[in-house]
Amino acid sequence: MEKVKPNYLYKYRPINRHTLNMILANEIYFALPIDFNDPFDCNISPEMVYTPQEYENFVSSIDQRKNGYPNQDEIEQLLQDPVKVLEKNWIESISSVRNNVRVCCLSSVNDSVMMFSHYADSHKGICLEFKVVDDPFFSELNYVRYVDKIPVFHPFIEDVSLAQRELVEIEVLTKSKTWCYEEEWRVIKSGPNPSIHKFPVEILTSIIFGYQTPKEDKLLIAKIIDKREASIQLKDAVKKEKSFDIEIRPYSA
Numbered sequence: 001m002e003k004v005k006p007n008y009l010y011k012y013r014p015i016n017r018h019t020l021n022m023i024l025a026n027e028i029y030f031a032l033p034i035d036f037n038d039p040f041d042c043n044i045s046p047e048m049v050y051t052p053q054e055y056e057n058f059v060s061s062i063d064q065r066k067n068g069y070p071n072q073d074e075i076e077q078l079l080q081d082p083v084k085v086l087e088k089n090w091i092e093s094i095s096s097v098r099n100n101v102r103v104c105c106l107s108s109v110n111d112s113v114m115m116f117s118h119y120a121d122s123h124k125g126i127c128l129e130f131k132v133v134d135d136p137f138f139s140e141l142n143y144v145r146y147v148d149k150i151p152v153f154h155p156f157i158e159d160v161s162l163a164q165r166e167l168v169e170i171e172v173l174t175k176s177k178t179w180c181y182e183e184e185w186r187v188i189k190s191g192p193n194p195s196i197h198k199f200p201v202e203i204l205t206s207i208i209f210g211y212q213t214p215k216e217d218k219l220l221i222a223k224i225i226d227k228r229e230a231s232i233q234l235k236d237a238v239k240k241e242k243s244f245d246i247e248i249r250p251y252s253a
Contacts, residue, residue, distance in 0.1 A: 003143045005132055005141065005185075006108045006132060006185070007131065007132055008108075008110075008129055008130065008131055008132060008205070009106035009107065009108060009129075009130050009132055009185055010106060010107045010108070010109065010110045010127050010128065010129055010130070010208075011028070011104075011105075011106055011107075011127065011128040011130065012107070012112075012115045012116060012118075012119035012120040012125065012126075012127050012128075013119065013120060013125050013126055013127070013128060014119075014120060014121035014124070014125040015121065015124070015125050015126060015213070015217050015221070019125070019126070020220075020221075020224060022128070023128075023204070023207070023221070023224055023225065023228070023232075024224060024227065024228070025198075026198055026199050026200070026201045026204065027196045027197065027198055027199070028104055028196070028197055028199055029104070029195075029196055030102035030103060030104045030187070030189050030195045030196070030197055031102065031103055031104070031105070032102065033098050033101065033103060033172070034098070038175065038176070038179065040175070040176060041175060042097070042098050042101070042103075042171050042172055043098060043171075044094075044150060044151065044170055044171055044174060045091075045094070045150070046150060046151050046152055046153035046167075046170050047150065047152045047153065048152070048153050048154075048155050049152040049153070049154060050154060050155060050156040054154070054156040054157065094167065094171055097167065097168060097171045097172065098171065100190055101168075101172055101188055101189070101190055102188070102189045102190065102195050103172065103186050103187070103188055103189075104186065104187040104189075104197070105184055105186055106130065106184065106185045106186070106187070107182055107183055107184055107185070108183045108184075108185060109182075109183050110127050110129065110208055110248060111237065111245070111246050111247060111248055112181060112182070113244070113245065113246055114181055115127075115181075115182060116210050116211075116237065116246070120210050121210070122210075122212065123210035123211050123212040123213070123237070124210055124212045124213055124214065124217075125210050125213065126207050126208060126209055126210065126213065126221070127207070127208040127210070127237070128204060128206075128207055128208075129204070129205050129206035129207070129208065129233075130199070130203050130204055130205070131202070131203045131205045132203075133200070133202075133203055135199075135200055135203070137187070137197065137198075137199045137200065137203070138187060140187060140188040140189065141185060141186070141187050142169075142172075142173050142185065142186055142188065143173070143184070143185050143186075144173050144174070144175050144179075144182075144184040144185065144186060145169070145173055145174050145175070146174075146175055146176065146177045146179060146180040147174060147175075147176065147177060148177055151170045151174055153166060153167060153170060154166065172186065172188060173186065201228065201229050201230045202230045204230070204232060205232060205233065206232060206233040206234070206235055207221060207225070207232055207233075207234055207235070208235045208236070208237055208248055209221075209234070209235070209236050209237060209251065210237055211236070211237045211238050211239055211246060218234075218251075218253075219253075221234075222234060222253070233250075233251075234250075234251035235248050235249060235250060235251050236248070236249050236250070236251050236252065
């Protein structure tokens with residue numbers, strides 16, 4: 001079932017020059033999957049499954065194209081061992097996906113103790129709030145699916161574009177349930193290198209300080225946002241009384 005896009009998404013960050021430039025220049029980094037902290041992220045080898053009928057239909061469609069097909073060698077190889085050939089093709093496709101997509105990881109939650117710990121310098125960093133709007137920046141915004149076991153892939157379905165979409169969802173949008181607390185959404189772009197993309201100035205709407213963010217860093221960011229065209233709200237993450245949770249409150253200088 002498809003999820004409804006949230007109104008806001010969040011990016012947990014340490015306070016460094018890259019983060020400060022993100023605020024000042026309205027630019028965000030899209031990472032290579034190979035740089036992710038989960039070794040299985042964008043690196044899944046799905047099990048290929050198919051029915052006897054799907055297999056027969058595929059072989060039949062290949063055989064019908066045999067005469068006059070421009071690549072006779074490929075047809076012959078497919079007819080001899082379609083499973084082996086397709087498995088090789090899809091493995092190459094997986095490698096292509098891994099090497100050619102660039103991903104910006106966001107979360108639909110802004111009060112995660114674990115993410116402030118992992119991605120925001122042990123609560124000394126910040127959490128950036130982005131308003132989700134109808135803009136080309138969010139044209140490829142998708143939620144991550146969290147699963148118990150490695151997904152299966154259906155290589156012999158007739159609609160090739162549907163098969164390719166399924167493969168992208170498995171590779172780029174599927175993670176172990178271990179990570180479900182992140183409630184992740186991803187903006188996906190294509191390109192040969194890690195890349196920086198501009199975002200509309202008005203979609204960065206708030207900055208949440210971690211509960212251990214140093215006062216001098218808070219004052220620095222407060223000065224920086226005064227230079228922006230669009231206003232940004234400042235907020236604080238604070239520990240809840242008699243609880244292991246944090247809550248978000250208006251910033252108090």
